[in-house]
Amino acid sequence: MREFRLKARVYFSDTDAGGIAYHRSYFDWAEHGRTEMLREAVPELPQSELAEDDGILTVIKAIEIHYRTPAHLDDEIEIITTMGKVQRFSCIIEQRIMRGDDLLADLSVKAAFISKATKHPVPIPQVFLDALKEEEE
Numbered sequence: 021m022r023e024f025r026l027k028a029r030v031y032f033s034d035t036d037a038g039g040i041a042y043h044r045s046y047f048d049w050a051e052h053g054r055t056e057m058l059r060e061a062v063p064e065l066p067q068s069e070l071a072e073d074d075g076i077l078t079v080i081k082a083i084e085i086h087y088r089t090p091a092h093l094d095d096e097i098e099i100i101t102t103m104g105k106v107q108r109f110s111c112i113i114e115q116r117i118m119r120g121d122d123l124l125a126d127l128s129v130k131a132a133f134i135s136k137a138t139k140h141p142v143p144i145p146q147v148f149l150d151a152l153k154e155e156e157e
Contacts, residue, residue, distance in 0.1 A: 023102050024057040030095040039093035046085060046125045050115050053099035054129065057113075061151040075136040076145060081110060082130040088123045095119050106149070109133070109141045 034045040058078075059066065070076050091097055097119050104112035110132040117124045133142050 023100050024053065024060060026053045026056050026099045026101070028052065028097050028099060030091045030093055030097060032093060034091070035093045041091035041095075043087065045091070046087070046117055046127070047083070049097065049099050049117055050085075050101075050127050050129065053101040053115055054113055054131070057101045057103075058148070062147050065145075065147055070145070071136060074145070076133050076142055077136050079132055079134055080129060081132045084128045085125055086127075087125050091117070091119060091124050097124065104128075106144065108143050111144065 028049055030041055030045070034041050034048075036042060055067065067078060070078070097117055100116045100118060102114050104114050106112075110130055113129040113131055115127040115129065117126070133144055134140060135142050
């Protein structure tokens with residue numbers, strides 16, 4: 021499966037007084053990686069349009085994170101995102117946050133789509149399935 025890579029930097033707002041990244045910063049970086057992956061896979065359908073026009077929201081059902089080594093102020097990092105298992109109503113997204121060759125954290129994220137009106141699960145939109153299928157070929 022193709023990897024999507026997003027470069028970022030650790031800013032002061034991401035860190036504590038000692039210059040070590042807060043645990044929540046990893047969740048933010050991972051979210052940016054997932055969002056940009058979807059934006060690249062289906063550029064014609066931004067999440068805002070999916071929500072407003074189609075009434076479908078993207079949600080996180082579960083997330084597992086393993087912190088390996090800390091990120092520090094001014095580090096250049098890279099968020100590597102790959103699509104894992106795709107089911108009818110959800111998918112698993114695997115992510116690694118790297119500083120050069122050093123693994124800072126790895127995440128496994130279960131994402132799903134829900135109806136904006138009912139808040140109940142809906143099947144993954146076909147446009148996303150088609151884009152993911154193309155990635156696998």
